[in-house]
Amino acid sequence: MKMQSLRDGNFYACKQMKQHFESIEQVNNLREIQALRRLNPHPNILTLHEVVFDRKSGSLALICELMDMNIYELIQGRRHPLSEKKIMHYMYQLCKSLDHMHRNGIFHRDVKPENILIKQDVLKLGDFGSCRSSYSKQPYTEYISTRWYRAPECLLTDGFYTYKMDLWSAGCVFYEIASLQPLFPGANELDQISKIHDVIGTPAQKTLTKFKQSRAMSFDFPFKKGSGIPLLTTNLSPQCLSLLHAMVAYDPDDRIAAHQALQHPYFQEQRAIEKQALASHRKAFFPEHPVALASLGNNWQIPKEGRKQKQSQKQEEDHPRRQGAAYLMELPKLKLSGVTKLSSYSSPELQSVFGSSANGRVPVLRAWKCAGVDQKTDMQKDIKPNLKQCRLPTIERKGGRY
Template sequence: MERYKLIKEVGDGTFGSVWRAINKQTGEVVAIKKMKKRYYSWEECVSLREVKSLRRMNHLNIVKLKEVIRESDILYFVFEYMEYNLYQLIKDKEKLFPEADIRNWCFQVFQGLAYMHQRGYFHRDLKPENLLVTKDVIKIADFGLAREIDSQPPYTEYVSTRWYRAPEVLLQSYLYSSKVDMWAMGAIMAELFTLRPLFPGVSEADEIYKICSVIGSPTKDSWADGLHLARDINYQFPQFAGVHLSTLIPSASESAISLMTSLCSWDPSKRPTAAEALQHPFFQSCYYVPPSLRSRSTVARTPPFAGARGASEQQCARKLSGTLSNSKISSNFPSPKLHASMGTGVQRKLDMVNQVSADAYSFICFI
């Protein structure tokens, strides 16, 4: 840690505090997460979900973990630095965000989720505080609750901040999937349009009440499994017909309402996957950008190829599908390097070795 100078604490949570810091050797500004728990072995450190998941992922829209340092039994995560989180932008916003900005942010997050889910992980704690923004780029952060999709249940029921928690989790299901991330994105997307949470419950029961009042109570046709989950815990849904989201979010376009409605479906199987969400008409102006045509400094705003604005949604979907399914990164991703650090008191350091170009997964939205 002697290579870094801590500048300012920018966040404090249950598990650790986050500091803006500078690398004294390179001048690079980084974010350093200092864990509150003591770690007495290196094996304990590298088995953490946050380390295990981020070691396997390298994408433009997933925050980059640069290295992990254990010094005097204190664990530090060194991340790339991002200027804001989405919660800060929403809280400080006086006028509504333009729909073009919301489209750009959501498209990028769905790119990151599609990549993450394809890599075998789901986040479980998506909320505005965990979406980091610098200029036009947004990245998914905080993988402390990330879980492998093929890991064996039961899963813990207490995941994600309540306002973004999927109904199957609220009803204590142990068999939930990556579709919990999609529910959270529906709630976040609605909040971006209104600057207010869509389901601001003050307890788990009140959260379900709020959900029912907005999307209507579940029925045997809309979510039979949910009725079984409720019966198992002696819970009875309040009866509401629900309202059309357009009445609550009048500034949103018809295609935006359509996407949010599908994301906030009671039945997880009826929510789109992240890859399917990217094919939704709401993103019809968003296109794959080959690495050779992308500006590395910012998300480009020029057409990536001739006739791009006239390209169909199906063409964009094919490009996305090919990018994800043809990826070879699973077999090519190297194991992290373990080595002794020369720093006093630092027993071991884990450098994050990322040889897969994030540019291979870059897309843009035209505004």
């Protein structure tokens, strides 16, 4: 529902939950709320503004940002497909939302045009009611995601699938945005598999064997070569088809990941636009300090090897390499008034600071001999102050501890 806030006058989208909730703890344990809290804020994830829970009635509502429409409403009834630049722009944002989600240990499980929202050419992924943690134990729920966008591993295994299923669904959405037609419109689960095999062909035997290991019921498919992805429109470039084929790879191990898809040549123009926008954003923040900005940019461009090399050079300047048993090392300067500057000198035979005790008693502390820098006399001319002998208290061990 579209709602208006009495506080600020702005319009929001209100999602009323059908489930009845008993306590605030039950509300906080809801996957959708946990996922949105973890993923917000992100420019391509729907923003959750407020959670409204009425304890008496047990009703729960999520107040989210209001978007213009979803992808299904955008392409429904269109006679002419979208331009390739707009398709590229939308798919880049969708891959960014998937990458952010997967990096945070969540996969959506229900990526479809109805759950992808649009507002002024900004795309945001919404409806995290079916999401799952990537670290949770398999098997997952078998019948998940809308059938047309369901990955083969979801159809052929007893719930053994991973976050890669989101990339299959995104590939199906990719084709649907470009051609205005669904890629695999199966009438039921068996027909869904048949539609996939008609286009992609039957998978390799190793892939089928992998799926059979996590399926109670055995299955075999007659060999099909596959007609290939139908080219219903002429606006699909070779790079576009390359990414599409990588997203709808039958074997999830061969399927492209979201962070890899963002680096695909198809998105080269989008990456350049994003880089340019980031540079102009920096200039807007630092207009009066172009030199500092340039030095900041140079620092970002230093590779890890260069940083390690500079660090090692600095360490060598501060501490020269060890030569032999002992080496010269300059002590840090003491910033104290009335104190003579000290410098250390090397000696291969350094006596212990603690004096030895023949009777087994606690050793007596001795003062170490120091020579000043300004003194030009020999090392034997030591300063011998009047010292008092003191003994350390004995240490009692109680219960294995001091």
